[in-house]
Amino acid sequence: MPSYQSSAVQTARRAVADRLREVRLDAGLTGQELAVRCGWNKSKSSRIENARTPPSDSDIHKWCAACDASPQAADIIAASRSAESMYIEWRRLQRTGLRRLQESRRPLYERTRNFRGYGSHVIPGLFQTFAYARALLISIGRFHGTSDDAEQAAEARVARSRLLSEGGRRYAVLVEESVLRYQIGDSVVMAGQLGHLLSVMSLPSVSLGVIPFGAAERSMWTLEAFSIFDEQRVHVELLTAQITVTAPGEIALYAKAFAELRELAVYGPEARTLIVAAIDALS
Incomplete structure (x- = not known):
């Protein structure tokens, strides 16, 4: 994304990242443990949690499943899609x-x-x-x-x-x-x-x-x-x-x-x- 972007986009993305972090913490998992369960590199988990990389729908499903929190995936996906629709x-x-x-x-x-x-x-x-x-x-x-x-x-x-x-x-x-x-x-x-x-x-x-x-x-x-x-x-x-x-x-x-x-x-x-x-x- 170019340097110009609405702070509303950043705030919305940050909120999604924070929710995913809370899901991980509630499950008692470290970033490394989550990455292993999801089958990706630890750096990806860090990028998502720090709102540097927007998660895909698939990423969110895997994240929540790895944390035994699959019922939360739908709401987080909706929030993520809303954030992304602000900048298209x-x-x-x-x-x-x-x-x-x-x-x-x-x-x-x-x-x-x-x-x-x-x-x-x-x-x-x-x-x-x-x-x-x-x-x-x-x-x-x-x-x-x-x-x-x-x-x-x-x-x-x-x-x-x-x-x-x-x-x-x-x-x-x-x-x-x-x-x-x-x-x-x-x-x-x-x-x-x-x-x-x-x-x-x-x-x-x-x-x-x-x-x-x-x-x-x-x-x-x-x-x-x-x-x-x-x-x-x-x-x-x-x-x-x-x-x-x-x-x-x-x-x-x-x-x-x-x-x-x-x-x-x-x-x-x-x-x-x-x-x-x-x-x-x-x-």
């Missing part, structure tokens, strides 16, 4: 195809009432056109070497945008002005995408802010793209992985960052002027 490499998320990944996220968006999103490099997914999403997903699929289903994935992504017109939800999205200038697809695709932004920002459920290049007194650096789903979780997008943040303290920090970035943004006519300028620049 894109190659794992995309292994069944980009379309399925997009479809799997729909329930989360459907149950979210207050969505906040920040885009530092691309237009956030809910505001993407089919052509823009398709061009972007083709690039992502090519880079990560995933299956060639970008068109179907783009359709699934754009289908979520219908939620923008349904009542009972609020969408606040911020983008850096540079996002309006980074060309995804050709100039026709970008012109269509920027024109779509002008339409989307008129929806009553939507607040779209653009952070200008010359935003004064910027108190923080450009962050990685992130999405806040109510007060329940945050998705952070890195080059190699998606991080899911669920710790309340960390969610609060992302909410604070969003609030500060929001103060830098312009809205309404000023935002429209920046979008129109980006469209004009395409020619």
Whole structure:
């Protein structure tokens, strides 16, 4: 895992490691004795207990069986899977195809009432056109070497945008002005995408802010793209992985960052002027 990782992931992994250590101690076994019963090197037991190596489901089954504690295996496996789901490499998320990944996220968006999103490099997914999403997903699929289903994935992504017109939800999205200038697809695709932004920002459920290049007194650096789903979780997008943040303290920090970035943004006519300028620049 890269040096950047959520402390929630570390805490969850540490909790699994501690539970396995307790199981061993309750059984009265040393690390060496456990390793012999499990049929692996003592160093592996040490790495697992010190949360340096995440245990597999099989490792946990063997560990608990060796300690005559097999009934505890199911709960520990569930906790381990939960910890690992907080940090998932894109190659794992995309292994069944980009379309399925997009479809799997729909329930989360459907149950979210207050969505906040920040885009530092691309237009956030809910505001993407089919052509823009398709061009972007083709690039992502090519880079990560995933299956060639970008068109179907783009359709699934754009289908979520219908939620923008349904009542009972609020969408606040911020983008850096540079996002309006980074060309995804050709100039026709970008012109269509920027024109779509002008339409989307008129929806009553939507607040779209653009952070200008010359935003004064910027108190923080450009962050990685992130999405806040109510007060329940945050998705952070890195080059190699998606991080899911669920710790309340960390969610609060992302909410604070969003609030500060929001103060830098312009809205309404000023935002429209920046979008129109980006469209004009395409020619």
